Amino acid sequence: MSLTRAERTIIVSMWSKISTQADAIGTETLERLFSCYPQAKTYFPHFDLHTGSAQLRAHGSKVVAAVGDAVKSIDNVASALSKLSELHAYVLRVDPVNFKFLSHCLLVTLASHFPADFTADAHAAWDKFLSIVSGVLTEKYR
Amino acid sequence: MVHFTAEEKATITGLWAKVNVEEAGGEALGRLLIVYPWTQRFFDSFGNLYSESAIMGNPKVKAHGRKVLNSFGDAIKHMDDLKGTFADLSELHCDKLHVDPENFRLLGNVLVVVLARRFGGEFTPELQASFQKVVTGVANALAHRYH
Numbered sequence: 111m112s113l114t115r116a117e118r119t120i121i122v123s124m125w126s127k128i129s130t131q132a133d134a135i136g137t138e139t140l141e142r143l144f145s146c147y148p149q150a151k152t153y154f155p156h157f158d159l160h161t162g163s164a165q166l167r168a169h170g171s172k173v174v175a176a177v178g179d180a181v182k183s184i185d186n187v188a189s190a191l192s193k194l195s196e197l198h199a200y201v202l203r204v205d206p207v208n209f210k211f212l213s214h215c216l217l218v219t220l221a222s223h224f225p226a227d228f229t230a231d232a233h234a235a236w237d238k239f240l241s242i243v244s245g246v247l248t249e250k251y252r
Numbered sequence: 253m254v255h256f257t258a259e260e261k262a263t264i265t266g267l268w269a270k271v272n273v274e275e276a277g278g279e280a281l282g283r284l285l286i287v288y289p290w291t292q293r294f295f296d297s298f299g300n301l302y303s304e305s306a307i308m309g310n311p312k313v314k315a316h317g318r319k320v321l322n323s324f325g326d327a328i329k330h331m332d333d334l335k336g337t338f339a340d341l342s343e344l345h346c347d348k349l350h351v352d353p354e355n356f357r358l359l360g361n362v363l364v365v366v367l368a369r370r371f372g373g374e375f376t377p378e379l380q381a382s383f384q385k386v387v388t389g390v391a392n393a394l395a396h397r398y399h
Contacts, residue, residue: 138377145377146384214361218380221369228369230279230286231304237287 111242117235118184124227124236125181128220132178135219136170142215150208177216180243191246199250206251209244216240254389256331260382267371267379268328276370277321278314280363282307288358294351324363327390334393342397353395360387 113121128135143150144159157165176194183190198204217236221228228236256264285292285307292301298312307313323341330337345351364383368375 142377142380145381214364217365218368218375221365222372222375225369225372228365229304230283230308233283233365234287 111238111245113184113235113238113242116231117238120232120235121181121239122184124220124224124232125178127224127227128174129178131223132174133167133171135216135223136172136174137167138170138222139173139212139216139219140166140170142218143212146215147208147211150211153202153204153208173212177240177243180239180246184239187242188246188249191243195247195250198247203251206244206248209247213237213240213244254334254385254392256382256385260385261331263379264328264331264382264386267367267374267383268325271321271367271370273321273325274314274318276363276366277317277319279308279317280359280366281317281320282310282313283362283366284355284359285313287362291355291358294349294355320359321363324386324390327386327393331386331389334389335396338390338393339397342394345394346398353391353398356391356394357388360384360391363387 141161151159154169157163157169159166176191179190180187188195217233217240220236221233285295285301286304295301295312295316298310298316300306300310301313323338326337327334345353364380364387367383368380
């Protein structure tokens with residue numbers, strides 16, 4: 111599965127808007143993840159996951175920054191996220207189902223912050239892109 | 253079986269009262285067909301599904317979306333007995349329509365995205381969590397009579 115040129119254009123252009131609110135979007139995405147899919151919390155026993163926690167904010171920023179890296183290398187996501195892919199495969203070993211939950215929560219956050227930009231075509235492009243990112247992050251699992 | 257607290261029922265019902273079922277239904281079904289194009293397999297009779305504008309403007313998509321979302325409205329009135337509420341529809345989707353229940357999960361998540369888009373900041377993580385329970389409950393109820 112790979113992105114069409116039109117899909118890449120949508121993602122790159124939306125990213126310029128998203129990046130101005132990157133930290134808020136990252137934090138909110140994680141808040142949604144932990145509210146809706148409590149099983150995801152099992153990977154963060156060492157974190158304070160309450161709303162407003164500094165750790166939540168820092169981690170949200172990290173996650174969104176990684177998505178940004180993937181956007182900036184949209185023609186070669188695998189190479190941009192190679193280190194992260196190894197980290198998830200050998201160290202973090204987050205069950206792959208959680209990438210679907212996180213991707214869904216990011217889509218919900220984007221829809222909520224950018225109602226006009228998040229057209230059906232944009233929704234499709236982002237769902238596909240996040241699916242590719244998730245695939246890259248789990249491709250070394252076995 | 254999914255269980256809703258009194259508070260969850262109140263917040264869910266409160267938000268649902270503000271949903272434009274006609275428009276949101278069409279938008280949800282349209283997005284399903286666009287984001288997951290393989291779901292179009294159930295709608296050969298709907299005519300032009302060749303582009304975003306064709307799908308979102310298609311009157312059959314809008315009409316069917318409205319029907320589906322009205323059903324969701326029933327779910328919200330009967331959150332304590334989703335399986336009972338959807339028993340007949342479950343049999344219909346299995347025996348006559350032959351719909352893979354995975355499609356109910358896809359549509360449920362698309363509906364959550366539509367609510368987020370329409371309600372913005374009001375669609376808090378907590379409200380989303382409650383709605384995720386509703387859509388999961390509905391999907392499971394619709395799959396319950398499959399055999």
